[in-house]
């Protein structure tokens with residue numbers, strides 16, 4: 001049986017866009033926000049001026065009461081990665097046993113180095129996990145522009161329930177049984193997008209940009225496989241697809257963050273000037289540590305982690321990457 005009522009946790013840009021998409025797909029949608037003004041604005045003006053001002057949020061009930069989310073048939077969790085555990089622990093207080101949860105955020109928990117699926121298992125034992133990841137800017141989805149995404153579930157029946165619940169001609173989910181691969185792709189591409197932004201901001205040229213995407217994809221695949229994912233998955237929407245989108249779009253928060261660094265701003269200046277989350281900033285040190293722990297070669301991501309922590313300058317990072325020994329392409 002498909003899901004009729006969908007609870008969405010997190011009314012940032014992506015949670016709002018996913019709620020709009022699910023409503024258009026014919027679902028009854030409840031959208032949970034932690035900020036009262038966001039709840040109020042959605043319910044009274046059908047707008048989310050704080051996080052997605054250019055979209056209409058029609059036919060969606062917003063709430064700050066997590067029990068209303070627990071009453072739904074299934075839940076989409078869209079809180080930024082560093083806050084996911086807190087949101088899921090709140091959901092756990094009222095969640096039905098074996099609740100279906102679609103994890104839609106793209107990052108690792110910095111303090112524990114854990115994936116969102118691990119955070120879910122620890123917060124709500126017995127929950128059925130799925131992962132949604134792929135090239136999908138919130139505003140594109142909210143405006144009904146077409147895209148395709150990876151929808152990964154541990155079993156196909158669960159995946160089919162989700163696909164029929166949220167799939168639409170303009171939002172095409174492709175099923176995968178590789179949850180770990182789908183998660184790894186979305187988390188690593190954000191860090192690589194910061195690197196691509198730096199290349200653009202510094203004016204290093206289109207050739208450098210393309211080389212970085214390609215060598216970055218090698219890093220993304222190595223880590224995804226080391227974490228239990230499948231290399232084939234990472235060639236798909238949640239890996240290569242999202243990498244290409246995020247690394248080539250000024251509207252990406254991660255890419256634009258890197259661009260601003262390349263143009264001479266400091267980390268604090270750029271982060272201080274925006275309310276939107278820049279996931280790659282928190283995920284970069286987690287990936288650098290995981291790369292060490294798993295003995296995976298990830299020079300680009302490690303350099304981004306050093307730059308974000310302001311342990312090295314941009315010039316030092318670029319020089320270190322360019323002076324690496326020549327080797328076989330793998």
Ligand SMILES: NC(=O)C1=CN([C@@H]2O[C@H](COP(=O)(O)OP(=O)(O)OC[C@H]3O[C@@H](n4cnc5c(N)ncnc54)[C@H](O)[C@@H]3O)[C@@H](O)[C@H]2O)C=CC1
Nearest residue numbers: 011012013014015051080083105106136137138276277279
């Ligand atoms: N915006 C996009 O186009 C897409 C975003 N994503 C992912 O979705 C996730 C959420 O991102 P967005 O919706 O874009 O976020 P956003 O930047 O639009 O909004 C920030 C969100 O963080 C929440 N937040 C801020 N401080 C918090 C705290 N202390 N505790 C709990 N929550 C807090 C806010 O309530 C809000 O929901 C991220 O992992 C992002 O990578 C994935 C695909 C597309």
Ligand SMILES: O=C(CO)COP(=O)(O)O
Nearest residue numbers: 134135136137252253254
């Ligand atoms: O994940 C995204 C698009 O698929 C959004 O990327 P940014 O968070 O960099 O804007």
